[in-house]
Amino acid sequence: MSYLFETFKGWKAYCEEKDVPLYQPVLEYEVDQKGKEEGAIREGILRAYRVMREAVETGLKEDMTSRSGMINNGAKKVYNHKLSVLSPEFQKLISRALAAKEVNSCMGRVVAAPTAGASGILPGTLYTLQEIHDLPDESIVEGLLVGAGIALIIEQNASLAGAVGGCQAETGSAAAMASGAMVYCLGGSIEQVFNAVGITIQCMLGLVCDPVAGLVEIPCVVRNASAAAIANSSAQIALADVDAVIPVDECVEAMGEIGASMENKYKETALGGLAATLTGQQIAKRVLIQDIEILPDEELPE
Amino acid sequence: MAGKSSVFDMIGPVMIGPSSSHTAGVVRIGRAAIRVLGGIPDEALITFYNSFARTYEGHGSDRAIIGGLLDMKTDDDRIKTAFEVAKEKGLQYSFKSIGNASVYHPNTVKVNLTKGTKKVEVIGESLGGGLINISKVDGFNADFSAQAHTLIIKAQDVSGAIAFISSVIAQEKTNIATMSVSRKGKNDIACHVIEMDSGLQPITIEYLKSLPWIKELIYIPDIDL
Numbered sequence: 001m002s003y004l005f006e007t008f009k010g011w012k013a014y015c016e017e018k019d020v021p022l023y024q025p026v027l028e029y030e031v032d033q034k035g036k037e038e039g040a041i042r043e044g045i046l047r048a049y050r051v052m053r054e055a056v057e058t059g060l061k062e063d064m065t066s067r068s069g070m071i072n073n074g075a076k077k078v079y080n081h082k083l084s085v086l087s088p089e090f091q092k093l094i095s096r097a098l099a100a101k102e103v104n105s106c107m108g109r110v111v112a113a114p115t116a117g118a119s120g121i122l123p124g125t126l127y128t129l130q131e132i133h134d135l136p137d138e139s140i141v142e143g144l145l146v147g148a149g150i151a152l153i154i155e156q157n158a159s160l161a162g163a164v165g166g167c168q169a170e171t172g173s174a175a176a177m178a179s180g181a182m183v184y185c186l187g188g189s190i191e192q193v194f195n196a197v198g199i200t201i202q203c204m205l206g207l208v209c210d211p212v213a214g215l216v217e218i219p220c221v222v223r224n225a226s227a228a229a230i231a232n233s234s235a236q237i238a239l240a241d242v243d244a245v246i247p248v249d250e251c252v253e254a255m256g257e258i259g260a261s262m263e264n265k266y267k268e269t270a271l272g273g274l275a276a277t278l279t280g281q282q283i284a285k286r287v288l289i290q291d292i293e294i295l296p297d298e299e300l301p302e
Numbered sequence: 303m304a305g306k307s308s309v310f311d312m313i314g315p316v317m318i319g320p321s322s323s324h325t326a327g328v329v330r331i332g333r334a335a336i337r338v339l340g341g342i343p344d345e346a347l348i349t350f351y352n353s354f355a356r357t358y359e360g361h362g363s364d365r366a367i368i369g370g371l372l373d374m375k376t377d378d379d380r381i382k383t384a385f386e387v388a389k390e391k392g393l394q395y396s397f398k399s400i401g402n403a404s405v406y407h408p409n410t411v412k413v414n415l416t417k418g419t420k421k422v423e424v425i426g427e428s429l430g431g432g433l434i435n436i437s438k439v440d441g442f443n444a445d446f447s448a449q450a451h452t453l454i455i456k457a458q459d460v461s462g463a464i465a466f467i468s469s470v471i472a473q474e475k476t477n478i479a480t481m482s483v484s485r486k487g488k489n490d491i492a493c494h495v496i497e498m499d500s501g502l503q504p505i506t507i508e509y510l511k512s513l514p515w516i517k518e519l520i521y522i523p524d525i526d527l
Contacts, residue, residue, distance in 0.1 A: 105319060109377055111313060114311075214357045294402050297402065
């Protein structure tokens with residue numbers, strides 16, 4: 001019987017008892033639950049990673065203007081800017097996360113990881129990590145499997161959907177997946193991987209989902225960049241054995257609790273936060289369909 | 303969702319953006335609808351309801367539904383240019399928006415399709431994460447996910463029909479996942495919607511079609527294949 005990804009504590013105990021790396025129970029889970037073969041699973045994950053890399057490259061090369069006009073080739077501007085705030089690597093990281101997410105906003109092909117709204121975070125972080133540390137694809141595939149295990153636990157104990165848990169559930173979960181995957185790829189211990197996840201969640205808690213005009217554009221695109229940065233800062237902290245203090249399972253629990261008590265206007269309804277600002281409302285008026293037949297309250301269609 | 307999530311729900315699906323519910327799910331509703339029609343339509347009237355009504359342009363749901371009606375998959379990058387492809391293939395389409403339709407799911411789209419003399423009306427709901435429910439076919443309750451293999455049979459409301467159809471399916475060792483029957487009135491036409499875990503052989507489908515009391519049979523294999 002495979003491990004069912006109920007808690008991080010259980011995942012760690014399973015790995016220690018069987019003396020297997022973190023990604024192994026994830027493979028076993030998929031074999032058991034979905035009847036797939038290990039080789040096919042690794043291949044599928046590698047295919048997904050290639051789509052992620054393509055999205056990064058497409059976003060930095062092709063025209064990325066969204067239908068609403070709110071997204072307009074930001075990633076390229078960041079990539080090509082002459083002044084680096086921190087380092088050229090950081091500049092690349094940020095532009096790559098933006099690029100993949102811009103591709104999503106502009107009807108290009110992405111991997112929803114875990115959701116379409118957070119589809120820039122794993123591509124941006126893992127592309128950059130692979131480049132800096134010259135990692136083989138197999139290592140990234142194992143990192144992504146660890147990321148999938150992280151998401152399975154968050155899905156069970158909190159949520160991955162903005163409509164249920166706010167932005168923390170989407171970009172927060174993606175950042176936690178990315179951070180854990182990165183620490184794993186760099187040879188971190190189970191303890192360090194889970195610390196990275198916990199610290200990332202601590203940094204992303206409370207983020208609301210308040211998309212302007214209800215579209216997956218503002219602030220989603222820039223939040224993919226900031227989440228990629230947080231994934232990196234958390235990985236750096238965790239690798240140095242700095243303790244998250246609050247165990248990762250309790251961090252996830254906090255995320256679920258905050259999501260549950262978040263008001264509906266902050267859950268993808270475009271009724272609060274940035275969506276409700278004066279400019280947000282003006283944009284909504286401009287981009288949303290106005291030619292709409294509103295049925296009276298008592299009348300039924302047909 | 304039935305059963306446990308897959309690793310490929312966490313790292314995936316691979317899809318055309320921006321939204322799994324407003325784009326990918328809508329493509330799948332289109333793919334299901336043309337299988338009900340039995341081919342690519344000449345004409346399509348698309349009605350977006352409720353949450354879809356105002357945001358369908360911004361989320362690309364309009365291109366997504368046309369892409370689906372042209373049999374594109376959810377990761378097909380031609381979805382972005384679906385209107386141009388529709389022109390090439392001679393598919394005429396128009397859109398309508400209706401808000402406050404309280405009887406419908408927040409993310410509902412209705413398609414009225416015409417191909418030659420054949421017309422169908424399909425209503426689909428996008429449930430999130432790309433999952434869908436086809437709630438109605440030609441006014442009959444349908445409620446299928448289009449994930450499994452689906453059989454829609456319009457038949458005379460005769461006694462023993464359900465037992466007969468299910469025994470034919472059982473002979474193929476195919477497991478029925480869900481089954482529903484609705485009718486417009488007593489002794490009128492009844493609509494059977496059966497979701498199966500695996501597909502049926504063409505000969506079984508032809509046999510069922512040949513029965514005099516079966517008026518119409520639509521077989522929809524897994525729409526993502």
